[in-house]
Amino acid sequence: MKTMRSPADLAAVKASQATEPNYRTIAVCSTGCLAVGAGTVAQAFEDEVRRRGIADKVRVARTGCHGLCEQGPVVIVHPERIFYPRVSVEAVPRIVEETGLRGEIARDLLYRDPATGEEYVHDYDVPFYSAQKRVVLRYNTDLEPLDLEGYIRWDGYAAAARALVEMSPEEVIEEIELSGLRGRGGAGFPTGTKWQICRQQPGDHKYVICNADEGDPGAFMDRSLLEGAPHAVIEGMIIAGYAVGANQGIIYVRTEYPIAVRHAARAIEQAREAGLLGQDILGSGFHFDITVHEGAGAFVCGEETALIASLEGRRGMPRPRPPFPAQKGYRGKPTVINNVETLANVPAIILNGHEWYAAIGTERSKGTKIFALAGKVNNTGLVEVPMGTTLRQIVFDIGGGVRNGKAFKAAQIGGPSGGCVPAQYLDTPIDYDSVRAIGTIMGSGGLIVLDEDTCMVDIARYFLEFTQRESCGKCVPCRIGTRRMLEILERITAGDGTLEDVERLERLALVVKKTSLCGLGQTAPNPVLSTLRYFRDEYDAHVVDKRCPAHYCRALITYRIMADACTGCTACARVCPVNAISGEPKQTHVIDQALCTRCGLCRATCKFEAIEVV
Amino acid sequence: MSHEHSQQAEAQSHGGAQQTLLAGQPQEHPGPRVDLSPLKATLEKFPRRADQLLPLLRAVQELYGYLPREALDAVASHLKISRANVLGVATFYHHFSLVPQGRHKVCICRGTACHVRGSKDVLDSVCQSLGIEPGQTTPDLSFTVEEVMCLGACALAPLMVVDGAYYGKMDQRRALEILKQYKQEPQA
Ligand SMILES: Cc1cc2nc3c(=O)[nH]c(=O)nc-3n(C[C@H](O)[C@H](O)[C@H](O)COP(=O)(O)O)c2cc1C
Numbered sequence A: 001m002k003t004m005r006s007p008a009d010l011a012a013v014k015a016s017q018a019t020e021p022n023y024r025t026i027a028v029c030s031t032g033c034l035a036v037g038a039g040t041v042a043q044a045f046e047d048e049v050r051r052r053g054i055a056d057k058v059r060v061a062r063t064g065c066h067g068l069c070e071q072g073p074v075v076i077v078h079p080e081r082i083f084y085p086r087v088s089v090e091a092v093p094r095i096v097e098e099t100g101l102r103g104e105i106a107r108d109l110l111y112r113d114p115a116t117g118e119e120y121v122h123d124y125d126v127p128f129y130s131a132q133k134r135v136v137l138r139y140n141t142d143l144e145p146l147d148l149e150g151y152i153r154w155d156g157y158a159a160a161a162r163a164l165v166e167m168s169p170e171e172v173i174e175e176i177e178l179s180g181l182r183g184r185g186g187a188g189f190p191t192g193t194k195w196q197i198c199r200q201q202p203g204d205h206k207y208v209i210c211n212a213d214e215g216d217p218g219a220f221m222d223r224s225l226l227e228g229a230p231h232a233v234i235e236g237m238i239i240a241g242y243a244v245g246a247n248q249g250i251i252y253v254r255t256e257y258p259i260a261v262r263h264a265a266r267a268i269e270q271a272r273e274a275g276l277l278g279q280d281i282l283g284s285g286f287h288f289d290i291t292v293h294e295g296a297g298a299f300v301c302g303e304e305t306a307l308i309a310s311l312e313g314r315r316g317m318p319r320p321r322p323p324f325p326a327q328k329g330y331r332g333k334p335t336v337i338n339n340v341e342t343l344a345n346v347p348a349i350i351l352n353g354h355e356w357y358a359a360i361g362t363e364r365s366k367g368t369k370i371f372a373l374a375g376k377v378n379n380t381g382l383v384e385v386p387m388g389t390t391l392r393q394i395v396f397d398i399g400g401g402v403r404n405g406k407a408f409k410a411a412q413i414g415g416p417s418g419g420c421v422p423a424q425y426l427d428t429p430i431d432y433d434s435v436r437a438i439g440t441i442m443g444s445g446g447l448i449v450l451d452e453d454t455c456m457v458d459i460a461r462y463f464l465e466f467t468q469r470e471s472c473g474k475c476v477p478c479r480i481g482t483r484r485m486l487e488i489l490e491r492i493t494a495g496d497g498t499l500e501d502v503e504r505l506e507r508l509a510l511v512v513k514k515t516s517l518c519g520l521g522q523t524a525p526n527p528v529l530s531t532l533r534y535f536r537d538e539y540d541a542h543v544v545d546k547r548c549p550a551h552y553c554r555a556l557i558t559y560r561i562m563a564d565a566c567t568g569c570t571a572c573a574r575v576c577p578v579n580a581i582s583g584e585p586k587q588t589h590v591i592d593q594a595l596c597t598r599c600g601l602c603r604a605t606c607k608f609e610a611i612e613v614v
Numbered sequence B: 001m002s003h004e005h006s007q008q009a010e011a012q013s014h015g016g017a018q019q020t021l022l023a024g025q026p027q028e029h030p031g032p033r034v035d036l037s038p039l040k041a042t043l044e045k046f047p048r049r050a051d052q053l054l055p056l057l058r059a060v061q062e063l064y065g066y067l068p069r070e071a072l073d074a075v076a077s078h079l080k081i082s083r084a085n086v087l088g089v090a091t092f093y094h095h096f097s098l099v100p101q102g103r104h105k106v107c108i109c110r111g112t113a114c115h116v117r118g119s120k121d122v123l124d125s126v127c128q129s130l131g132i133e134p135g136q137t138t139p140d141l142s143f144t145v146e147e148v149m150c151l152g153a154c155a156l157a158p159l160m161v162v163d164g165a166y167y168g169k170m171d172q173r174r175a176l177e178i179l180k181q182y183k184q185e186p187q188a
């Protein structure tokens, strides 16, 4: 692609591409699904197309995450959008021949709803997708992440062109303000307001930072966006830079996301070569460039002031605010820090106008939100829905309900900073304010489904273990408070807790919440407080009855071999690492409870489901 | 970050090689003798600025597989910052290791989705079978077990990754079987 020097050049690139191609595209999810062998499948498609010499009729696209991770490797054949889940290498020649060349449907390879058995041809009819509204994720199912021309065909960089050439920075900020966009990084701060504050600061040196640290365990929205649509994030950053008067952008990305790092870096090079980054972008007179910086594995570095410290080569420790980064940030200069998803929303708003955007969502939470749906749910995956969609719609309509027919117990929203929403609130609309009212936060969008087998005390302990380990140690309430809280929770799950422990835990949680310096400490008690609020009976069962109602906490459970199911195959006895199981072949075996460490290896080994936990 | 400091660091890293950052600290494994000659080329790629510390440490870890004490000294003198500063940063971030890593790296995902689907049991079984705690390396340097907070492949929960190969939907038994395959591999 030759360097573009004006919006007309950009329009020419768009016009040069056929809107109705005379070939079919086989789109293979090649980011998330790589873990289930999508790389081999994509390779097989490419080999098959080459072998048959039909590259003019069938193309293979290695796209971003399609969202339905549960059914990976996922393939969609365009333009008909015929959807094939769990594609194996063996199915490749058939899909190429029948669908790629002839446009026919390979019925036996189609998706069948596990619950109803109903068959679906197109991705947009599959319940998982049909209930979603994909604004930010729209590229992921169709475009290769590094297909810059394809992105331009889809109106990519048209928003940047409009903002830089036709709008003043103030107009851009006003547009974002009126759209009602709020930060997707957790706190929901109005993006337009943040930009406005930064714009008003004096000085020529300002920065835009894209926060792609995504340290929340169980969240993969930002990863999928940066991997799947890096140009949308870059375009958002260019517009942000123009609005606030910054010429330098930084993407701070988690090092555990190598594909995201690679795609971001390569997309930046592409944009530079095409004249979309660098000097005098599209003839607007505006300069902007971006660098990528990898994190080094510290959750607290997602906090904006810690992130800046880390960028400056220091320990990632937060500092008190104000001054806010928008006033005094990276290298002491005004800095806008926005989340990946926030920035990816920006081009769509500029392109379609604030009215369009503000019509999606609820009164005070506009637009869509991406959730990483996981845990004990049937359809693990990436979900984008309008703000205000209820939890029930997300978990049951899109997520296909709870695995193995178990009962829904709660949804954990917002990761270590959030809380657990019990079944009675399934019909709560999910937006910033409603979730706050029921004791959790929107967070970045992790949504973990918990079922009857999940111990809520253990969930609180799990998150405290995380925040305690990730506490940077700068302030006392968080450094010592989280440790004491964790110790109490460990006592309770070990069966040594008392009622006073539970009361002390609650008091301590409130103190840590009130007195910690940064968001990490201020929100670390949330998982404890929300489980205490809705599942106090489980705490009581642990401390009073010395019982774990979910049969999870090791100190409070017993493994037992059921005589009527045991065939005496000896498998369990051979596998037990502490030789706690005895019995003659073909005779019922017995577990010596004094030796048993409750590691569960016997139960995982038994083919006859003869071992129960009580 | 005074000038004095950097000179000191310089003197020590070039002069007395024994007087290093972690001198006197207990170490899990006596670090092998480190060949510092390839380090020079790496150092020279980075401008002598304090904000280069993290990318430089990353490059050094890529070179050696961990951060040898002597290398940290050289980093301090190259960037003209104190050795305490370098060690402070190197120990703050989980990504960096100050001790040699095993030939096989076993990562057990401990993200929330994996946790609720039983990854703790998998982790415990793997650790018990190797006789080490999470984060440690076996004395023969064959295995390092690491807990990672979410690899973002939640559909595969519980997830185990060995040397970059993904093994999804683990339970204790399958994890141990996979581990066995790596144990039996002829050593390179
Ligand atoms: C402990 C902690 C971790 C955070 N992690 C992230 C993160 O991974 N990604 C993110 O975008 N924001 C994170 N934040 C929020 C950021 O501090 C900041 O508010 C956000 O990036 C602003 O972007 P937004 O206005 O677009 O949401 C974190 C905050 C805290 C306190």
Ligand code: SF4
Pocket (backbone or CB within 6 Å): A300, A317, A318, A470, A471, A472, A473, A474, A475, A476, A478, A479, A516, A517, A518, A519, A520, A521, A522
């Ligand atoms: S609240 Fe925790 S993470 Fe935040 S500054 Fe204090 S110790 Fe550090």
